[in-house]
Amino acid sequence: MNPIVHRLLNDVPMVAPSALAAWLDPSPEREAAAQAFGKTVAERLLGEPTERAAESGFKKYLRDTMKVSETITDDGIAVIPVDGALAYAPDAWEMMFDGVEDIRSVSACLSRLKKDPKVPGAVLNINSPGGMMMGGFDLAEEVASFGKPIVAYSGGQMASLAYLIASQADEIVAASSASVGSIGTYLTIFDYTRLLEERGIKVEVFKNKDAKFKAMGLPGTSLSDAQREHLQSRSEAGFAAFRDMVKAKRNVSAEAMQGQTFWGKDAKAMGLIDRVGSLDMALSVVRAKLRTRKQ
DSSP states (O other), X not given: OOHHHHHHTTSOEEEOHHHXXXXXXXXXXXXXXXXXXXXXXXXXXHOOSSHHHHHHHHHHHHHHHTSOOOEEOTTOXXXXXXXXXXXXXXXXXXXXXSOOEEHHHHHHHHHHHHHOTTOOOEEEEEEEOEEESTTHHHHHHHHHTOOSOEEEEEEEEEETHHHHHHHTSSEEEEOTTOEEEOOOOOOOOOOOHHHHHHTTOOOOOOOOTTOTTTTTTOTTOOOOHHHHHHHHHHHHHXXXXXXXXXXXXXXXXXXXXXXXXXXXXXXXHTXXXXXXXXXXXXXXXXXXXXXHHHO
């Protein structure tokens, strides 16, 4: 099963729909190319003797080389990149070929910098359509508890989960052309029953009588009314948690929390960001906060 489809059945997406559509490319040619590329490079770089060992070795190599790494300015401020769709423990192929970022890697970077006495503050440089709920709230709490001046900046996308994470910073700066917001959650279930029927395939599921939510969304099955209600309640609960976390830090109206995005100036007018400007401005805000602390 496509790892993204598997994740959709077990998590709540907080990501722009366009990003999710790009994730779900089912092309077998793409998968075959990724596997062949991984095997070839692994054998050359790692000298692994078997296909299985080569693939697992290369995936570890990928994870090690794709960990989030900050840049440090001359005065010690860390600039932390938050790029691509965010997921908890994504597959290495997703990271390399779909641009998915591991939430754990961003969190580990923040945790390490929080303890580093040489780093007085940080800027989150965000270009992300959002991601999956699992691990996302924990990352947002890492930002909220950073303990040093931290500012979120976006010159591109700061949507959905990415906005939730940014909302916990001391201030948010975005470019005038940045796309900000998309506050909301949704669940997607794919019903393949007609497609499989046309191919002469029938899926039957045998489960204990009390497990009315077990195997929910399994390819080849349709949802019951109780399952639909359950999925709707999960989406509502996810949104409530999203809304409450944002409202705890920012005065954002209900009007701006209907799943839409705003360009920079409109985002400022709606209370989603504090300033319209550049990455240099975000760094200046951190420096100003540090000067205030010293006084």
